[in-house]
Amino acid sequence: MKWNKKDLLGLEDLSREEIEIILETARSFKEVSARPVKKVPALRGKTVVNLFFEPSTRTKTSFELAAKRLSADVLNFEVGTSSISKGETIVDTARNIEAMKVDCFIVRHSVSGAPLVISKNVAAAVINAGDGCHEHPTQALLDLFTIKEAFGKISGLKVTIIGDIYHSRVARSNIWGLGKLGAKIVVCGPPTLIPNNIEKIGVSVCYSLPEALKDADIVYLLRIQKERQQENFFPSQAEYRKFFGFDSKRINCTKKKFFLMHPGPINRGLEISTEMAEKENSLILQQVTNGIAVRMAVLYLTVRQIQ
Ligand code: CP
Numbered sequence: 001m002k003w004n005k006k007d008l009l010g011l012e013d014l015s016r017e018e019i020e021i022i023l024e025t026a027r028s029f030k031e032v033s034a035r036p037v038k039k040v041p042a043l044r045g046k047t048v049v050n051l052f053f054e055p056s057t058r059t060k061t062s063f064e065l066a067a068k069r070l071s072a073d074v075l076n077f078e079v080g081t082s083s084i085s086k087g088e089t090i091v092d093t094a095r096n097i098e099a100m101k102v103d104c105f106i107v108r109h110s111v112s113g114a115p116l117v118i119s120k121n122v123a124a125a126v127i128n129a130g131d132g133c134h135e136h137p138t139q140a141l142l143d144l145f146t147i148k149e150a151f152g153k154i155s156g157l158k159v160t161i162i163g164d165i166y167h168s169r170v171a172r173s174n175i176w177g178l179g180k181l182g183a184k185i186v187v188c189g190p191p192t193l194i195p196n197n198i199e200k201i202g203v204s205v206c207y208s209l210p211e212a213l214k215d216a217d218i219v220y221l222l223r224i225q226k227e228r229q230q231e232n233f234f235p236s237q238a239e240y241r242k243f244f245g246f247d248s249k250r251i252n253c254t255k256k257k258f259f260l261m262h263p264g265p266i267n268r269g270l271e272i273s274t275e276m277a278e279k280e281n282s283l284i285l286q287q288v289t290n291g292i293a294v295r296m297a298v299l300y301l302t303v304r305q306i307q
Pocket of ligand 1: 055056057058059060130136139263264265
């Protein structure tokens with residue numbers, strides 16, 4: 001099978017084979033970042049635009065580094081000083097930038113579906129870098145890559161995702177990706193932060209953290225997203241920490257060999273203790289490292305579809 005999509009909008013739309021093509025391509029790009037000269041000419045002459053309408057450290061930086069390691073030119077569009085502030089729409093903004101002959105937009109937006117809307121209005125490749133509560137496909141792909149590196153497989157592993165599932169685009173993309181690759185997925189959190197009927201997309205729900213941690217190969221902690229919570233979904237941070245925070249006391253509920261993951265940024269002392277975040281079984285920084293190879297793969301596969 002060959003890759004034939006110009007956009008990457010979510011993992012719900014991808015087949016198992018397409019996800020495997022991305023992971024395999026990322027594996028071949030990983031060694032580029034270990035070279036003294038971290039560059040290959042694969043996208044020389046192409047231009048990639050970072051179009052971020054929400055803050056980002058990891059995703060924006062690693063897309064920029066990934067594009068540069070493929071020898072593409074990178075434009076970091078500054079939303080705050082752009083004509084968006086004069087009322088220009090995101091579609092007009094993208095079409096005007098495309099008129100300057102760019103090849104790819106990396107889009108992060110607080111509204112679910114914003115990257116899809118842009119993709120319907122431009123010929124350039126469009127990659128979703130996180131849209132509202134919908135999907136964050138490259139985060140899930142780098143998570144899949146990291147899990148595969150740690151265990152040599154994904155099929156049959158138990159992955160427990162803990163926290164704010166309701167607002168989490170990371171959880172949604174991981175549920176699609178892990179499910180397609182054969183993992184057993186358990187979600188755990190306060191009932192107010194677990195969407196109704198989430199079992200219909202192939203996960204089990206568990207409201208007790210000790211129960212959810214039992215036999216987990218991966219404990220995946222989500223950030224409590226204060227910026228997306230219009231109302232109080234739990235009584236207090238102290239209560240959240242008590243029932244769902246991951247600290248050294250939780251170790252007696254886990255398997256001897258398990259790995260800890262988190263997409264970042266982490267709320268130290270809320271969903272995860274500093275001690276646990278720094279432990280040798282924490283893959284948090286390995287996830288960030290692998291983000292470069294995975295985003296190189298996604299850029300390479302999609303931008304090559306553009307004539
Ligand atoms: N994981 C993630 O999306 O981090 P940023 O918001 O810093 O990009």
